[in-house]
Amino acid sequence: MKPVEKKIYLASKSPRRRELLRQVGIDFELLLLRSDGPRGPDVTEEVLPGEAPLDYVARVAREKAAFAADIISKRRMAPRPVLAADTTVTIDGAILGKPANVAEATAMLQQLSGRTHQVLTSIAVQAGAFSGQITQVSEVRFGVLSPAAIAAYCASPEPYDKAGAYGIQGPAAQFIEHIAGSHSGIMGLPIYETVQLLRQAGLPLL
Numbered sequence: 001m002k003p004v005e006k007k008i009y010l011a012s013k014s015p016r017r018r019e020l021l022r023q024v025g026i027d028f029e030l031l032l033l034r035s036d037g038p039r040g041p042d043v044t045e046e047v048l049p050g051e052a053p054l055d056y057v058a059r060v061a062r063e064k065a066a067f068a069a070d071i072i073s074k075r076r077m078a079p080r081p082v083l084a085a086d087t088t089v090t091i092d093g094a095i096l097g098k099p100a101n102v103a104e105a106t107a108m109l110q111q112l113s114g115r116t117h118q119v120l121t122s123i124a125v126q127a128g129a130f131s132g133q134i135t136q137v138s139e140v141r142f143g144v145l146s147p148a149a150i151a152a153y154c155a156s157p158e159p160y161d162k163a164g165a166y167g168i169q170g171p172a173a174q175f176i177e178h179i180a181g182s183h184s185g186i187m188g189l190p191i192y193e194t195v196q197l198l199r200q201a202g203l204p205l206l
Helices: 015-023 053-074 102-112 147-154 171-175 183-187 191-200
Strands: 007-010 027-030 082-091 094-096 116-127 130-142 176-180
Touching: 007 015, 015 027, 015 183, 015 191, 053 082, 053 094, 053 116, 053 130, 082 102, 082 191, 094 102, 102 147, 116 183, 116 191, 130 183, 130 191, 147 171, 171 176, 183 191
Parallel strands: 007 027, 007 082
Antiparallel strands: 082 094, 082 116, 116 130, 130 176
């Protein structure tokens, strides 16, 4: 009997998501969507007017999964579940995306200093007729950050490819006083919820 393939397509450029999938033994093939170029991104990550953080993160993840599934179909690639995700940080109802420069990173960290914010990660899975999505919400409290600490952190490459200008898996871990929720979700892929969706999509997992 031919063994059942335990492999998915991952529609994400995030190295953190790759690490988390490897951690739990999920094999994947990258299916990278275009984020820039003359024709623009395959899926826009701009916030729509009046769009709430939960709606925003769910929409972007869902559109990424749908676009990737369309590519698989058009290219007649091997049928496998496709996983897409999006993570954002929100505080006071505002969405904090990836900072474009030192000034934006500094302003974000000043806003998070000494306060609790939310990290939202939405995951979307498509596999044939199956389409599933879960949005995981975690709360993160930062200690009070000194101007010197913020300046030193923003002088490093760390803040600039991460929503909210920080990553829990890097040096910014020292800023975090308390978390409630999913550590892996804060990194960008809530493992428990991801495994549940992939099981529902028919992937044979533990």
